[in-house]
Amino acid sequence: MLRYTVRRLGQLVIVAVVLSILLFGWLRALPGGPVSALLGERATEESRAQLVEQLGLNQPLHVQYWKFVQRAVTGDFGVSTGVQPGTPAMEVFLQRMPATLELSVLALLLAVVVGVPLGYFAGRRQGGWLDNLSITWSLIGVAVPVFFLAFLLKYVFAIELGALPASGRQEVSIDATHATGFYVLDGMLTGEWDAAWNAFLHLLLPAAALSTIPFAVIFRITRASVLDVLEEDFVRTARSKGLGARVIRGRHVLRNAMLPVVTTIGLQTGALLSGAVLTEQVFNITGIGQALSLGFQRQDYAVLQVVILATAMVYVLVNLVVDLTYAAIDPRLRER
Amino acid sequence: MALLQVRDLSVRFVRKQEPTVSAVDGVSFDVQAGRTVGLVGESGCGKSVTSLAIMGLLPGRGTEVSGSVRLDGDELLRLPRRELDRRRGRDMSMVFQDPLTSLNPVVPIGVQISEVMERHRGMSRRVARGEAAKLLERVGIPDPGRRLKEYSHQLSGGMRQRALIAMALACEPRVLVADEPTTALDVTIQAQILNLLRELVAETGTALIMITHDLGVVAGTCDEVNVLYAGRIVESAERHELFAGPRHPYTAGLMASVPRLDTPRGNRLAPISGSVEDNIPWEDGCAFSPRCSRALPRCSERTPEIEPIEAGRWLRCHNPIEEHARNTERPHD
Amino acid sequence: MVPGTQRGKRIDELAESGSDGSAGISLAASAWRRLRRSPTFLLGAGIIAAFVLLALVSPLLAQHDPALRLLEDQVSRADNSIPEPQGDFPLGGDQYGRPLLSRLLLGSQQTLLVALTATVLGLGGGLTLGILAGAFGGWVDTVVMRVVDVLLSVPSLLLAVSIGALFQQQSRFTVIIAVATVQIPIFGRLLRGTMLAQRASDHVLAARALGVKQRSVVFRHMLPNALGPVVVQATLMLAVAIIDAAALSFLGLGAADTSTPEWGQMLGSAQNFFDTHPHLAFWPAGCIIVVALGFTLVGESLRDALDPKKRR
Numbered sequence: 006m007l008r009y010t011v012r013r014l015g016q017l018v019i020v021a022v023v024l025s026i027l028l029f030g031w032l033r034a035l036p037g038g039p040v041s042a043l044l045g046e047r048a049t050e051e052s053r054a055q056l057v058e059q060l061g062l063n064q065p066l067h068v069q070y071w072k073f074v075q076r077a078v079t080g081d082f083g084v085s086t087g088v089q090p091g092t093p094a095m096e097v098f099l100q101r102m103p104a105t106l107e108l109s110v111l112a113l114l115l116a117v118v119v120g121v122p123l124g125y126f127a128g129r130r131q132g133g134w135l136d137n138l139s140i141t142w143s144l145i146g147v148a149v150p151v152f153f154l155a156f157l158l159k160y161v162f163a164i165e166l167g168a169l170p171a172s173g174r175q176e177v178s179i180d181a182t183h184a185t186g187f188y189v190l191d192g193m194l195t196g197e198w199d200a201a202w203n204a205f206l207h208l209l210l211p212a213a214a215l216s217t218i219p220f221a222v223i224f225r226i227t228r229a230s231v232l233d234v235l236e237e238d239f240v241r242t243a244r245s246k247g248l249g250a251r252v253i254r255g256r257h258v259l260r261n262a263m264l265p266v267v268t269t270i271g272l273q274t275g276a277l278l279s280g281a282v283l284t285e286q287v288f289n290i291t292g293i294g295q296a297l298s299l300g301f302q303r304q305d306y307a308v309l310q311v312v313i314l315a316t317a318m319v320y321v322l323v324n325l326v327v328d329l330t331y332a333a334i335d336p337r338l339r340e341r
Numbered sequence: 342m343a344l345l346q347v348r349d350l351s352v353r354f355v356r357k358q359e360p361t362v363s364a365v366d367g368v369s370f371d372v373q374a375g376r377t378v379g380l381v382g383e384s385g386c387g388k389s390v391t392s393l394a395i396m397g398l399l400p401g402r403g404t405e406v407s408g409s410v411r412l413d414g415d416e417l418l419r420l421p422r423r424e425l426d427r428r429r430g431r432d433m434s435m436v437f438q439d440p441l442t443s444l445n446p447v448v449p450i451g452v453q454i455s456e457v458m459e460r461h462r463g464m465s466r467r468v469a470r471g472e473a474a475k476l477l478e479r480v481g482i483p484d485p486g487r488r489l490k491e492y493s494h495q496l497s498g499g500m501r502q503r504a505l506i507a508m509a510l511a512c513e514p515r516v517l518v519a520d521e522p523t524t525a526l527d528v529t530i531q532a533q534i535l536n537l538l539r540e541l542v543a544e545t546g547t548a549l550i551m552i553t554h555d556l557g558v559v560a561g562t563c564d565e566v567n568v569l570y571a572g573r574i575v576e577s578a579e580r581h582e583l584f585a586g587p588r589h590p591y592t593a594g595l596m597a598s599v600p601r602l603d604t605p606r607g608n609r610l611a612p613i614s615g616s617v618e619d620n621i622p623w624e625d626g627c628a629f630s631p632r633c634s635r636a637l638p639r640c641s642e643r644t645p646e647i648e649p650i651e652a653g654r655w656l657r658c659h660n661p662i663e664e665h666a667r668n669t670e671r672p673h674d
Numbered sequence: 675m676v677p678g679t680q681r682g683k684r685i686d687e688l689a690e691s692g693s694d695g696s697a698g699i700s701l702a703a704s705a706w707r708r709l710r711r712s713p714t715f716l717l718g719a720g721i722i723a724a725f726v727l728l729a730l731v732s733p734l735l736a737q738h739d740p741a742l743r744l745l746e747d748q749v750s751r752a753d754n755s756i757p758e759p760q761g762d763f764p765l766g767g768d769q770y771g772r773p774l775l776s777r778l779l780l781g782s783q784q785t786l787l788v789a790l791t792a793t794v795l796g797l798g799g800g801l802t803l804g805i806l807a808g809a810f811g812g813w814v815d816t817v818v819m820r821v822v823d824v825l826l827s828v829p830s831l832l833l834a835v836s837i838g839a840l841f842q843q844q845s846r847f848t849v850i851i852a853v854a855t856v857q858i859p860i861f862g863r864l865l866r867g868t869m870l871a872q873r874a875s876d877h878v879l880a881a882r883a884l885g886v887k888q889r890s891v892v893f894r895h896m897l898p899n900a901l902g903p904v905v906v907q908a909t910l911m912l913a914v915a916i917i918d919a920a921a922l923s924f925l926g927l928g929a930a931d932t933s934t935p936e937w938g939q940m941l942g943s944a945q946n947f948f949d950t951h952p953h954l955a956f957w958p959a960g961c962i963i964v965v966a967l968g969f970t971l972v973g974e975s976l977r978d979a980l981d982p983k984k985r986r
Binding site: 242243249261334 | 398425427428430434439442445446448449495509
């Protein structure tokens with residue numbers, strides 16, 4: 006298991022390297038080249054010259070790349086020009102990350118908590134009403150654009166019914182302490198329960214919208230996987246041993262059926278981050294997604310490069326955790 | 342009374358939009374304690390379905406099981422699921438054909454063995470663990486302490502089957518069903534596993550139902566043999582009687598198609614011509630008649646009934662091989 | 675393998691599932707037999723047929739020029755009003771006073787165009803990568819797949835946005851390129867997986883053993899049999915392309931000139947009016963959902979039909 010972990014970590018480095026090369030190339034390919042891209046159109050000659058020096062643009066390509074890597078490792082990605090002008094891009098990212106993380110985690114939680122049991126029961130009663138209903142739902146879930154669903158939820162529950170807040174992360178009138186930037190967690194840590202509850206309510210609609218696609222996928226994989234496992238010989242063996250229904254379900258069916266599901270959950274973090282960009286826009290949440298769309302509209306490439314690099318690394322890290330979880334469940338993987 | 346009584350057991354597969362298939366049709370036999378009874382036939386003859394029906398392991402949907410299976414006089418077929426689960430693994434258990442797929446890949450061997458004892462013998466996890474180690478030792482797995490923690494993919498094919506046997510014997514069942522227990526194994530391992538089964542049955546007095554297509558296995562293990570064809574028993578006899586003189590042409594054909602060391606060189610094997618697909622339905626006559634070298638016109642017109650021909654010997658044939666001809670019946674001899 | 679390759683591995687499994695050596699004509703025939711009886715497939719195919727037909731005949735159906743602001747006089751910034759449905763304009767007008775129904779009808783053309791070109795480009799790019807990697811293996815394979823894996827580990831919308839950012843001028847073409855780029859690594863990985871599965875299969879080994887040339891082995895024996903999963907994926911990707919294009923429009927990527935209508939763009943630009951005039955979003959969204967559902971249904975039923983596990 007240790008060897009497996011170490012090797013996995015080593016591969017993470019390879020991804021980081023390839024990613025940094027792609028990102029380096031991307032910056033150079035931007036319209037106007039990296040200097041205009043990072044400083045914006047209205048930069049002075051002086052600051053341009055300074056940046057050329059700093060990036061080593063007058064030096065050979067491999068030196069430029071090396072400088073890029075050095076700065077990236079120290080978290081220096083330049084200064085934001087459009088999203089929060091004047092603030093270092095890394096800081097913009099760090100400020101906004103908790104909002105996105107909070108939203109994504111809740112959405113994933115919703116998708117797993119609803120999708121896995123539903124998929125399990127649908128698989129056990131193949132062709133039943135629950136099965137058919139869930140399949141229909143999951144097919145439609147994939148066909149609906151996330152941001153439209155977000156609008157729809159907002160329209161029905163926030164505007165028409167007024168049951169839940171329509172935008173933002175917390176009521177402005179609430180004077181809450183924000184130590185970690187995770188508003189729900191902040192409220193719980195400081196004992197400001199009403200603040201935490203308020204932040205949670207603000208999260209519900211966006212999380213529900215964001216969870217549709219991961220839900221649809223997780224549901225379908227769970228269902229298919231349960232169907233496959235129920236056909237396996239070892240389930241018959243378990244039944245021949247007269248084991249109780251609970252042991253058969255838990256130890257023999259679910260444990261094996263969860264293997265592909267775990268992988269799928271990891272893969273869904275990508276879709277989740279994409280969806281978060283759109284959902285944040287709809288609900289006016291000041292997260293990474295909003296920074297991305299603003300950064301694109303205002304051509305703030307300093308922020309864009311941090312966001313791209315960071316989200317890709319998050320995705321890879323999450324999948325590393327997923328792989329390790331998989332290996333923890335499946336002994337066959339540990340030795341390879 | 343016999344320990345296990347199977348009477349008129351029939352299994353039909355009923356599928357929507359497809360014709361109903363009769364897999365097992367009126368099979369009856371007895372198994373006495375401490376005896377080994379073989380169910381023999383080609384693949385598709387219904388022997389595996391019979392064993393699954395006895396164990397109550399057929400899928401509920403799409404199958405119709407009728408007849409009677411009595412263990413110690415208790416009817417198993419109409420037992421509620423809960424009650425059946427209380428007896429499966431304790432009074433009766435099963436060893437399957439493919440040990441690799443029959444073991445759970447993500448649960449340690451030890452847990453898979455001890456869970457039977459925790460369930461049926463009320464043991465604590467710790468005690469069951471100790472028992473499991475003893476069981477592994479008994480089925481001939483060295484270093485059982487280490488093996489308990491291992492997973493099925495870490496064991497060899499033979500060891501997997503030993504582990505599966507240990508699992509089946511954990512509660513010293515009164516009936517053990519072995520469904521082609523050696524088919525998936527290397528030839529050298531096959532003999533070891535058969536010896537092991539024979540020893541264990543002799544030690545514990547467990548009744549063994551041996552499902553196989555391999556007459557070599559039958560000759561090595563069984564006391565009584567039932568030959569199945571197309572879901573019905575066509576001949577049933579004590580092992581010695583059967584091998585000394587098969588009366589049904591199908592049994593004779595099975596024997597003739599097995600290579601033996603004691604036949605003179607140059608003799609060809611005599612496979613049974615045709616395949617199961619040539620069968621006619623039992624309702625129209627003898628299902629085997631299209632492939633039978635001894636078939637008479639009436640064989641495809643009237644269904645032969647199974648009849649006792651001497652003590653402990655039953656036959657379903659219109660034109661059986663005569664007793665005195667038993668030794669000359671091997672074709673090309 | 676690289677940690678970010680779980681997504682790739684999933685694609686590989688897909689590749690293997692649909693491409694056992696026995697593929698070919700008998701597979702297509704048996705798949706078709708099952709498809710004809712599948713209500714899912716028939717519904718999806720019906721939707722797609724209707725969509726394509728609409729795109730073809732929409733110039734005849736649309737009564738007005740979608741670019742003309744015919745109802746501009748009824749648009750008012752002050753009280754945020756938009757032309758109501760009226761006589762010749764059953765659905766009223768959009769935020770610029772352009773005829774909504776005509777835009778919706780003609781929007782099918784551009785939507786189909788975006789979905790098709792993006793998927794064809796994505797497939798073409800993926801095909802090239804996949805053939806390179808899958809057919810030759812070795813270091814070509816390693817390099818190509820490393821890059822593909824890394825691209826797969828960037829969330830698709832981010833990848834699309836970063837590709838879009840490379841263009842000075844935004845246009846529908848930018849959207850198509852961005853959507854296609856997201857698809858390239860997916861198709862590449864899929865193709866390579868199927869090709870690898872093929873390379874080890876008996877009929878390819880047999881062809882090799884008979885001394886068939888490398889190029890004909892690849893194009894005559896491997897590619898045709900690897901196509902099943904690719905067709906499935908391409909069908910699903912048509913749906914994804916339409917939805918992705920809408921998402922990019924929503925984020926402000928895409929044509930500045932909105933005179934030729936496209937559903938995704940109509941939906942994206944309706945965002946500012948959602949609270950007051952949700953019907954501006956409902957109509958294009960409804961069209962997108964139905965069409966995306968159509969492609970998804972066909973893709974899923976194709977996948978089921980080609981799955982050897984389910985073949986009887």
